[in-house]
Amino acid sequence: xxxxxxITARTSSSRFPGKILKNINKENKxxxxxxxxxxxxxxxxxxxxxxxxxxxxxxxxxxxxYRIKIFRGSEKNKILRWKNCFEKFxxxxxxxxxxxxxxxxxxxxxxxxxxSHKNSIVFYPKNIITGCFLYTxxxxxxxxxxxxxxxxxxxxxxxxxxxxxxxxKKILKIKSLYKNKKIRLTFDYNEDYxxxxxxxxxxxxxxxxxxxxxxLNKEKNISRINYFRENFFKKNQNIxxxxxxxxxxxx
Numbered sequence: 001x002x003x004x005x006x007i008t009a010r011t012s013s014s015r016f017p018g019k020i021l022k023n024i025n026k027e028n029k030x031x032x033x034x035x036x037x038x039x040x041x042x043x044x045x046x047x048x049x050x051x052x053x054x055x056x057x058x059x060x061x062x063x064x065x066y067r068i069k070i071f072r073g074s075e076k077n078k079i080l081r082w083k084n085c086f087e088k089f090x091x092x093x094x095x096x097x098x099x100x101x102x103x104x105x106x107x108x109x110x111x112x113x114x115x116s117h118k119n120s121i122v123f124y125p126k127n128i129i130t131g132c133f134l135y136t137x138x139x140x141x142x143x144x145x146x147x148x149x150x151x152x153x154x155x156x157x158x159x160x161x162x163x164x165x166x167x168x169k170k171i172l173k174i175k176s177l178y179k180n181k182k183i184r185l186t187f188d189y190n191e192d193y194x195x196x197x198x199x200x201x202x203x204x205x206x207x208x209x210x211x212x213x214x215x216l217n218k219e220k221n222i223s224r225i226n227y228f229r230e231n232f233f234k235k236n237q238n239i240x241x242x243x244x245x246x247x248x249x250x251x
Contacts, residue, residue, distance in 0.1 A: 002089070004044050005045045005095040005097060009048075024196050037205065048082065050072060107208065108174065111172065121162065129213065182220075
């Protein structure tokens with residue numbers, strides 16, 4: 001079975017432009033941390049980015065520093081980009097890693113792959129810490145999702161798409177330490193960058209996510225740096241989801 005880890009990332013960002021190539025510490029940009037952590041999952045890695053010229057710099061950087069595959073496709077229609085990527089490399093199943101979530105837990109992805117099967121995708125529980133989101137996809141289910149190739153939808157959130165097409169989801173069982181914590185580990189705002197800078201100047205870039213969470217759970221003064229942004233993040237997510245659902249049924 002062909003299994004890959006797919007990092008979905010692009011240079012453009014409305015909230016923090018160019019964050020994928022932003023230095024998090026002296027030695028590592030966001031993309032470096034993503035790739036180094038993805039290697040811990042144990043499967044070949046693909047960077048799935050866009051055809052936009054502004055992503056040339058990202059592709060050039062990755063080609064120069066890493067021996068991983070690169071796929072370039074639709075910018076906003078992320079589902080189509082994934083589908084075309086799966087088809088090009090004949091992928092049966094993949095760990096889907098979001099470029100914003102540079103603290104993602106590679107151990108959870110290992111567990112997710114082991115528990116996944118062809119009839120369902122493995123998804124994260126709703127109360128998980130933002131930035132620990134994860135899901136695995138298989139081609140059988142991805143091929144069931146049909147979105148017009150000309151549809152100009154920013155498919156940042158995959159969950160409503162899976163729901164519309166009634167794709168079966170298996171919710172991954174996780175430890176309580178991942179849940180309901182006032183901790184934010186994604187990268188959208190300047191305050192997120194400040195927190196990530198602290199984390200990866202204290203820990204190695206491949207540190208176990210649970211160790212990072214345990215640290216932030218004790219150091220409330222540090223976790224407060226960016227957690228207030230969670231309300232902004234959730235509000236923005238809800239707006240995008242509602243917009244997609246409305247536009248999808250009008251296409």
